[in-house]
Structure formats: C-alpha cells, structure tokens
Amino acid sequence: EAGVAQSPRYKIIEKRQSVAFWCNPISGHATLYWYQQILGQGPKLLIQFQNNGVVDDSQLPKDRFSAERLKGVDSTLKIQPAKLEDSAVYLCASSLAGYTGELFFGEGSRLTVL
Amino acid sequence: QQPVQSPQAVILREGEDAVINCSSSKALYSVHWYRQKHGEAPVFLMILLKGGEQKGHDKISASFNEKKQQSSLYLTASQLSYSGTYFCGTPKDNAGNMLTFGGGTRLMVKP
Numbered sequence: 001e002a003g004v005a006q007s008p009r010y011k012i013i014e015k016r017q018s019v020a021f022w023c024n025p026i027s028g029h030a031t032l033y034w035y036q037q038i039l040g041q042g043p044k045l046l047i048q049f050q051n052n053g054v055v056d057d058s059q060l061p062k063d064r065f066s067a068e069r070l071k072g073v074d075s076t077l078k079i080q081p082a083k084l085e086d087s088a089v090y091l092c093a094s095s096l097a098g099y100t101g102e103l104f105f106g107e108g109s110r111l112t113v114l
Numbered sequence: 115q116q117p118v119q120s121p122q123a124v125i126l127r128e129g130e131d132a133v134i135n136c137s138s139s140k141a142l143y144s145v146h147w148y149r150q151k152h153g154e155a156p157v158f159l160m161i162l163l164k165g166g167e168q169k170g171h172d173k174i175s176a177s178f179n180e181k182k183q184q185s186s187l188y189l190t191a192s193q194l195s196y197s198g199t200y201f202c203g204t205p206k207d208n209a210g211n212m213l214t215f216g217g218g219t220r221l222m223v224k225p
Contacts, residue, residue: 033213042116042201042215043156056212091155101210103146105155 002026004106006092012112018080021109024073025094031055031101034067034077035091037108043091049075050097082113115140117204119216126192126223134219136202137184145178145185146203146213149196156201159187192223 005024013019025032030051035043046065048055052072060067064083069075079086089108095101117138124132136145144163148156160171162178162185170176173190189196199218206212 035215042218045212045214048212056206102158102161103148103156103213105157107155 004092004094004104006090006106006109008109009107010110010112012114013082015084015113016081018078019082019111020076020078021090021092021111023075023077023092023106025075025092026104028096029094029104030072030097031095032069032075033093033095033103034075035093036088037091038088046077079111082111084113087111087113116214117202117216119200119202119219121219122217123220124222126221128194128223128225129191130223132189132192132221134187134189134200134202134221135184136186136204136216137182138204140183140204142178142180142183142185142204143208144205144210145176146205147176147185147187148201148203148215149198150201150218151198159200189221192221194223194225197221197223 007022011019032049034046036046037043046060047057047067049069052069067077089110091105091108093103093105095103117136120135146161147159150156176187178185199220201215201218203213203215
C-alpha cells in the first residue's frame with residue numbers, strides 16, 4: 001500500500017517569497033492534516049480536513065497561510081509571503097474517518113526561509 | 115492546549131527501563147503515542163481510548179488515567195532501536211479531531 005506522498009522534500013526561498021506544498025494521502029483516507037514542526041519541537045497542527053471540508057483551521061495563520069483539498073483527495077498548503085519563522089518541516093498526515101484512527105505521516109517538506 | 119511531557123530527555127543503557135509522562139490541563143478523551151526517529155516522520159505506537167486502559171506493543175506499554183488527565187509510556191528492557199523522540203497526542207474532542215502533540219521526550223539508548 002502506498003504511503004502519504006509529499007512534495008517537494010526540500011525548498012529554500014527568500015523571505016517574502018511564496019511556496020506551495022503538495023500532499024497525496026493514502027487512498028480511502030477521508031481525514032487529512034497539515035502539521036508544522038519546527039526543529040526540536042512537537043508537530044503543531046495547522047489544519048484538519050474531513051473529505052474536502054475544513055474541520056478546524058483555528059491554528060492556521062490565515063494572513064499568510066492557505067490550504068485547500070479540492071475533490072477530497074490531495075491537498076496543497078501555501079505560504080505567501082514567507083517569513084523567517086516559517087522555516088520548519090511541514091508534515092502531511094492522513095487517517096481513516098473515526099476517532100480510533102491512526103495517523104499516517106508523509107516524510108515531510110523541509111522549508112528554509114533565508 | 116498542548117499536553118505537557120516529562121522528562122524532556124532521557125539517556126539509557128541498553129536493557130534499562132524508562133517512563134515517559136504526558137499530562138493535560140483539560141479532560142482527555144484519548145491519548146495517542148508516536149515515535150519519531152531523527153529525520154523521519156512520526157510513527158504510530160498506540161492509542162488509549164478509555165480511562166484506565168493499558169496497552170502494550172512488544173516491550174512498550176502505556177496506561178491512561180482519565181481522572182488524573184495523564185498517560186504514561188513504559189519502555190521495558192530498552193533496545194537501541196527505541197532511540198528517538200516520543201510524542202503524546204490528545205484530541206480536541208471525543209471524535210478524535212484536532213490531535214495536538216506535546217513537546218516530545220528525546221530518548222537515547224546507548225550500548
């Protein structure tokens with residue numbers, strides 16, 4: 001079974017530039033999450049989708065971050081404009097619907113903002 | 115609100131035991147445990163769904179005290195492969211939504 005796919009794996013940009021990350025969850029997984037993990041910290045949840053609807057995006061800095069999950073399958077996370085403090089690994093995870101669901105994480109997209 | 119983990123770091127010799135604690139100031143519906151090795155994605159260990167529930171996987175087990183709003187992860191007779199950072203996660207509601215992770219406990223097992 002294919003895992004959660006993310007791209008790009010690495011991205012280096014200048015501050016104030018924009019960047020987009022893509023995630024393709026495991027087939028059949030209705031729930032998709034985006035986490036931000038700053039070096040040495042635990043993953044911080046940015047947004048959770050259930051199919052193509054947003055469950056909660058209260059921790060997403062909406063002045064610069066946006067996320068969408070069209071058609072309830074793959075998802076993109078965009079940052080515009082990027083700040084130095086956005087340097088982190090952006091992890092995408094998916095799970096089957098239901099609260100007993102284990103989260104399956106992708107390998108992440110490492111962003112460096114210079 | 116983010117659960118609090120302790121200790122922040124542990125160094126063990128192979129074969130020693132360790133306990134990692136996770137506590138919350140809010141009611142816990144369930145507790146999830148993950149392990150992340152350096153440069154890799156977090157990997158699921160177990161979920162505890164009921165107060166008082168205990169689970170085990172190989173020589174890693176966990177307990178969940180709903181009343182005390184805390185969970186503990188027990189690593190028995192640690193192996194080199196146990197090295198990594200352990201995270202507990204707690205959902206925002208009893209449907210398991212918005213899983214929030216603690217700051218992590220770094221575990222290093224030495225030969």
